[in-house]
Amino acid sequence: MQIDLRSDTVTKPSPDMRKAMANADVGDYVYGDDPTVNALEEKAADLFGKEDAIFVSSGTQGNLISVLSQAGRGDEILLGDICHIFSSEAGGVSVLGGVVMYPLKTNTDGTIDEEKITEAVKPDDYHKPNTKLFAFENSHGGISGMPINKESSDKMALAAKKSGLRVHVDGARIFNASIALGTSVKDLTEHVDSVTFCLSKGLSCPVGSIIVGDNNQIAEARRIRKLLGSAMRQVGVLASCGIVALDSMIERLAEDHDNAKKLAVGLSEISKIVINPDNIHTNLVKFRVPQNKGFEVSEKLKDLGILINGSYTELRMVSHYGIDSKDIDKTIESMSAVMNSISA
Ligand SMILES: Cc1ncc(COP(=O)(O)O)c(C=O)c1O
Structure with missing residues (x-):
């Protein structure tokens, strides 16, 4: 999946x-x-x-x-x-x-x-x-x-x-x-x-x-x-x-916000990723990777079954109905592996 x-x-x-x-x-x-x-x-x-x-x-x-x-x-x-x-x-x-x-x-x-x-x-x-x-x-x-x-x-x-x-x-x-x-x-x-x-x-x-x-x-x-x-x-x-x-479906959005925060904290602990989890309050998680590495990162994540948005340096992940806490764990784990494989 x-x-x-x-x-x-x-x-x-x-x-x-x-x-x-x-x-x-x-x-x-x-x-x-x-x-x-x-x-x-x-x-x-x-x-x-x-x-x-x-x-x-x-x-x-x-x-x-x-x-x-x-x-x-x-x-x-x-x-x-x-x-x-x-x-x-x-x-x-x-x-x-x-x-x-x-x-x-x-x-x-x-x-x-x-x-x-x-x-x-x-x-x-x-x-x-x-x-x-x-x-x-x-x-x-x-x-x-x-x-x-x-x-x-x-x-x-x-x-x-x-x-x-x-x-x-x-x-x-x-x-x-x-x-x-x-x-x-x-x-x-x-x-x-x-x-x-x-x-x-x-x-x-x-x-x-x-x-x-x-x-x-x-x-x-x-x-x-x-x-x-x-x-x-x-x-x-x-x-x-x-x-x-x-x-x-309105109150449920709080779950997306919790997942986004958890994701942001996890990403902030991975080297070569720049994000301040204190700035994440809703469901959009934007972060930076080393210059011009964005496409490589998203392609490698795609190979691991994770789809994200972004371009040269700024990437975005969005939590929503259909994403649970385990998906966030897997994303953080995969992101860590991908960032280790990126030269910068
Ligand atoms: C802030 C904001 N306004 C408007 C829109 C446009 O919505 P739609 O994609 O339904 O045209 C978007 C879509 O992502 C959005 O993020």
């Missing part, structure tokens, strides 16, 4: 999800007739204390629709320089929506200084784009899944709002942040306008993400989702898994 640590997106639906899919009551979602997706959207909106929610196909689409429903052609979004929207979504908000992305320096804890946000808002000047939106990521995938606490989230959101901006959170893994911090997602996102979160990562659903926000924004999001060709039909089959996830 392979140990697949590439991402929490490799998770497979739980037995309860498979049952829920088989029994899901469905209808044509575009006509508003799918009771299961309607129930999921209502549950998600309640959980976040927002007015409405919309089911979308992926996290990338959730962010794209969130941005396009709050900023138009020639408008500007301020966002972190290593966030997923800026670095890993094919420039979609600019390509498809004509929205200008203005990256701000991200601190090592995943936050962005309030002054940087305020100073980046453009004056009313026809040479400039109109700054409309600020976005940040929680947990921050670029920084080993760093959770951003309520105090820091509120500071960023309120600074942006004071400048008249709307605020979006890429909360692909916001439940990981919530569990790690012991703060509800409702509290964590109290001052933001919209949040995208993924069902198909640590929550283990096969497909789907959700955007929560206010009634006007979600109405606009429905129009944009249609424009993008993603108004789905008997989607209750997928949404049924989302209901199982929100009811029973």
